[in-house]
Amino acid sequence: MPDPQNPIEAAGLVAREIRSGERGGAATKVLVARRRYRADQADVWDALTSAERLPRWFLPVAGDLEVGGRYQFDGNAGGLVERCDAPDSLAVTWEFGGQVSWLEVNLSKAEGGTVLELVHEAPVDPEMWRQYGPGAVGIGWDGSLYGLGVYLETGTPLDGAEFEAWMTGPGGIEFARATGGDWAKAAVAAGDDPAAADAALEAVVAFYTVAPPEEPEA
Template sequence: MSELTQVLGRIERDGDVVAVVFDRHYATTPDDLWQACTDPERLARWFAPVTGDLRPGGRFTIHFDDADTPQCRIVTCEPTTRLVWEWPIRDVATVVTADVTADGEGSRLVLRHERLTSTQVAGYAAGWDTYVRSLEAHVAGLPGPDWDVTWSALHELYAVTS
């Protein structure tokens, strides 16, 4: 199967509240994966530039290419294992949780973005799916997928399942 014919995440529903969840193995150590998820220099390579205070209670801004600049707040930071932050989307403080654990010869990232609406989930699922693919390439030292092509193909797939 081509990498763009299947989605990597799953959508969970609780009434009108929706979450997208990714559970992925990475061929790197938990410490390296944690650094890739929390170091601004590394985040810019696979996710987006991030500025601000990445400590508990701190606030930071994500600078996406499309001029979207959400102002987020760290809720929980347990170095090397758990990061939880609020990501405001319109008038809702959505919540993103990243859990990092050892997994055999590598590590595992369980990424969950919750409090999304049914109309938002396909776009955010496609975005996170593209990012977890980019993270996999980043830790392997390879170039990531083309954002626009990957997101568009995945958005169509998630739109059908959401």
């Protein structure tokens, strides 16, 4: 069995799917990722919804983590908690950079653990999709699913800065290519042109693995 603590092997634990959707009369893209964790459903649910535990594998969160409340992840998305059916399902708006999308997470018991299904639906600019494909969003979620797995397996918080630095090295490039490649295959299965999906894969791997410019010294 793949090692869930090895990023490259953990990439193979995720099943990926792309669907077409519609919200308010506008076309959307729906990215679906599923992974089984070797943890009880109650533990996975708590790791997903506890303000104390979320920073250990994702990001610090502030706000009202109740239905109708608003949340904000540090330096990332915020939104409205639309639904929370513990310990099975939650739905929130995902608001970032002036764009609104919708995130749903479903949990179900499985042999030896819990299956997590992440569903992210968003209106997508066709040109942005042509340039970067589903990996623009999907690779980021893959990193989060990996971080959750390490935390659930070991109980040790993931060092986000360390993982970001790793992403710009050989291992990170391999991880981005593995996860991005599977998202590209899902796009082709959903009807995208294979050559366009391959070109988008190269662009999105470069996007995720280029180190940010260093801050100038004061």
